[in-house]
Amino acid sequence: MAHSAKALLKWEPWDPEPWDVAPAGPALLRGTGVVHHYTGDLEAVGRAETLISHLPDGSASMVAIERIDGRLGDRTGTFVLRAVGSVAGGVSELAWTVVPGSGTGELAGLHGEGGYRTDHMGRDGHADVELRYDFD
Numbered sequence: 001m002a003h004s005a006k007a008l009l010k011w012e013p014w015d016p017e018p019w020d021v022a023p024a025g026p027a028l029l030r031g032t033g034v035v036h037h038y039t040g041d042l043e044a045v046g047r048a049e050t051l052i053s054h055l056p057d058g059s060a061s062m063v064a065i066e067r068i069d070g071r072l073g074d075r076t077g078t079f080v081l082r083a084v085g086s087v088a089g090g091v092s093e094l095a096w097t098v099v100p101g102s103g104t105g106e107l108a109g110l111h112g113e114g115g116y117r118t119d120h121m122g123r124d125g126h127a128d129v130e131l132r133y134d135f136d
Contacts, residue, residue, distance in 0.1 A: 002134040005072055007040030009116065013123040016052055026053045036066065042131060044070025046081070059088040065099075072133070077105025083115075092125075093117045098133065109136035 016029035031050035038044045048066035064083040070076065080102035085094035095115040103110035112133025120126050 003073065003112075003132070005041035005114075005131045005133065007038040007042040007129050007131075008126060009129045010037045010039075010126045011035065012037070016050070016054075026055045028052070029054055031064075034064075034066075038068070038070065038129070042068070042070065042072050042129075044068045044072070048083075059086070061086050062094075066096075072107060072110070072131070075106035077103060077107030079103040079107050079110050085115075087121065090121070091117065091119050092121050092127070094127075096131075098131075110134075111136065 012035040014031055014034050016031045018027060019030045020028040029052040034048040034050055036046035036048065038046065046066045046068045048064045050062055050064040052060050052062045054060045062085045066081045066083060067078055068081060069078045080099040081096040082099050083094050083096040085092060097113045098111050100111060110133060112131050114129060114131035116127035116129040118127035
């Protein structure tokens with residue numbers, strides 16, 4: 001990828017809601033309307049829908065779709081990220097890709113990938129993120 005954007009991601013507090021809890025095995029949870037704030041090379045607000053498989057040992061796996069609205073470098077518009085992540089041992093890792101064809105405005109043609117690794121989870125969580133990207 002030709003460009004790299006680094007930003008600080010801070011999420012607004014949110015509580016996942018159960019949508020399928022079995023007597024044994026992982027609980028399935030949903031985070032609706034999760035709001036993220038990005039500052040740095042990416043100045044934006046993201047809104048995500050997140051599905052989580054939460055195991056009794058505290059580890060978890062998740063998938064999410066997030067619409068980002070703001071400025072990336074010197075361009076403005078929106079785009080969508082598809083994310084896959086996990087939590088284990090107090091560390092959260094997330095990898096994302098830009099959904100092909102999702103860029104609007106000056107971000108049309110955007111493609112890329114990135115993510116984060118952080119131990120700053122919880123209600124006041126934050127992460128240093130990177131997005132490696134280019135345009136068609």
